[in-house]
Amino acid sequence: MKTYYNPDDLKKFSKIGEFQKPLADKFFSYYGDVFKEGALTEREKSLIALAVSHAVQCPYCIDAYTVDTLEKGCDEEEMMEAVHVAAAIRGGATLVHGVQMMNKTKEVSM
């Protein structure tokens, strides 16, 4: 069955430089640096990545960062709380636009 998303494609991500190597090399070098221990731990960064993966709804990222958070010693409770942070921000982002709707309603109403 043909689908837009194929789990095996995740393994091919590192080959993305086939069509444009210099930019891919820069991206992967940057990517590697981002996830290194810094002011935030690798574990904290992995949980942020898991939350963002859900916010951007990337199935490849969700698979990758579910395993990565487990391999950083996170448990299911922590992982689900991270997903709820993403959900709260996405939900909040929708809802806060309600203010714009209210403003406009008031602007055009008698």
Place this chain on the structure above:
Amino acid sequence: MKSLHKQKNKFSDIAYQLAVLNDGVKGQSLPSFSQKLEVTGLYPLKPTSIDIFQINMGKMCNQVCSHCHVDAGPDREEIMTKQTLAHCLNAIKTSQIKTVDLTGGAPEMNPHFRWFVEEAFKLGCKVMVRCNLTILVANKKYRDLPEFYKKNKVEIVSSLPHYSSKKTDSQRGDGVFDRSIRALKMLNEVGYGVSGSGLILNLVYNPSGAFLPPSQDGLEKQFKRKLKKDFDIEFNSLFAITNIPISRYLEYLVASDNYLGYMEKLVNSYNPIAAEGVMCRNTISIGWEGYLYDCDFNQMLEMKVDVEKERQHVSQFDVSTLEKRRILVNEHCFGCTAGAGSSCGGETV
């Protein structure tokens, strides 16, 4: 739950396990473990010395853990005899190996366990026991084990895959977490794991699933914080161990459709520095029948040490012959060389 052996499961057949391992690496066009060693200049793999004498005292255990590479359990009756243990003592004495590591099954279920520990202690050895914790509360006859350990300055190494009951019980059986906590408190009470006591209590983490362990240092801090806060329990170090794809864990990987992905991950995470420090280079493993192996995993795959037949038994133990041997490797060995490496003492890098 019954052992694979008792169930007559196909994964209790060693030839079948080796065929699956072969299929998961060479069958996927991945480089074999030997090829990886060759590229990094480590093939054939040779011992550095023999510092650790690891005895598997038998396959009998009061638990049936879902990842157990020994396929141990209450229905396993293979137990090392006193005569074989006497051969072990003789080998330790003549070779002057100073560290004795006792494993199983539950080594404490061997009827000659206490006698052996006392004799090894008298020889001046550091004795380590891989205690599953729940044995301490399994039966009245085991309740005084913490005092016995203390008297013989035994170093305790105990599995606790997680500080949450859900994860621990999913791997080690219902109720194991609560009983393990009770046992840890008993050990703490006599001084084990308590700073300044000189009594060492180390814990072992291994992943509850088809993924690699986290970094040992960070996880140790997390375990210490959680166990202290939730249960007022102390311990010395945490060893993070990778699950080796044999026996029950291999069966789990295949049944859950995680096998090929896991093998690919192990192969791709091969670390040449970890390969240099694998435990088979300074350990000798002795099976319940007295035969010698490069490690406990090779033991379970019945891969006896590569020396002349008459020297493969502990009754004919000869360090100089063993130190010249070639260590036998197979695709399961990728489990010890992935990432930060894995051994009975945790990370190797």
